[in-house]
Amino acid sequence: MGQPLKIGIIGVGAISGQYLSAFERLDAVRLTAVADLDAERAQAVAAAQGVRALTVDELLSDVDVDAVLNLTIPAAHADIALKAIANGKDVYGEKPLAATTAEAASILEAARAAGVRVGCAPDTVLGTGIQTARKAIDDGLIGTPVAATATMMTPGHERWHPNPDFYYQPGGGPLLDMGPYYVSALVTLLGPVASVIGAASRTRDTRVIGSGPRAGETVPVAIDTHVTGVLQHESGALSTMVMSFDSVATRAANIEIHGHTGSLVVPDPNHFDGDVLLHPLDGGWQTLPVSAGYRDAARGYGLADMAATPAGRAFRASGELAYHVLETMTALLDSAAQGTAIPVAGSCPRPEPVPLQDAPQIGTPS
Known part of the structure; x- marks a missing residue:
């Protein structure tokens, strides 16, 4: 607590621009490195942001990266997340958490075993x-x-x-x-x-x-x-x-x-x-007048909320919520195919509300 979470981004395609823009006003996170399969694209983003461009493997093991922001394509979400977890890093990804519920479950299981956190969009x-x-x-x-x-x-x-x-x-x-x-x-x-x-x-x-x-x-x-x-x-x-x-x-x-x-x-x-x-x-x-939530929020506020939440406390855009959402959608598609009601096997806590405030702040979790 008291220091921003050092972030490395894997995948700097179009969506990364929205995160980078939000990072400029989020004290809870600090970008330190980027990586992409397109090395030239990674170098261009790194130069614009004043950070290092690394290979994917270099970023996953870098000691100056606390958490990996996983902006790869959905088919790669599980692979990158599991490798980040194996290197002892927190993970926050774009939706969905993984391409399948089995892959998503493996991410959460690995994170629990490693004692790291998993978060996931959407943070809208x-x-x-x-x-x-x-x-x-x-x-x-x-x-x-x-x-x-x-x-x-x-x-x-x-x-x-x-x-x-x-x-x-x-x-x-x-x-x-x-x-x-x-x-x-x-x-x-x-x-x-x-x-x-x-x-x-x-x-x-x-x-x-x-x-x-x-x-x-x-x-x-x-x-x-x-x-x-x-x-x-x-x-x-x-x-x-x-x-x-x-x-x-x-x-x-x-x-x-x-x-x-x-x-x-x-x-x-x-x-x-x-x-x-x-x-x-x-x-x-x-x-109704605006009465709750992060004002002027954008993509990345869920990651900052995770960073500002003390270890051991539940944060809002969690992997558990993302897994429950994926399991619910998968069950709905299975129900449509089978023509019968299907129980959603797992559950998750309803996320804590967000009091009206400007942004997640380290040391003052809401």
């Missing part, structure tokens, strides 16, 4: 949007939560993404791509999930790339592109999810939470902020 749930909604629920503004809806409807990523192939192969699809934001938010708001029941479909077996140098090229679709289902939370609340690459548009709120004395409209869980709307039983819609 730590911003003022989701946290203000959570405080409204915890303060009893909607009474007992009964139900929620979570809706993500798009015509498909091939319309804008120049290389959308992954989204239409196993491991992709609307649920595994965007579901981590929605399920993480639902668990933060309503607690862990006990069981699921789902259904899924697809409209066509090919997609046409709409932009970039491959525009007009056809890509195969090997997965269902419309997934819907119900999550039964341990609390008894029921969340209905619709995640689709087969729609055109929707006017539905990203997330709504309904209780016996009120309803909430929750902002987009892919963002850190946004208005929270409350409709009490006897009244009309009103915008």
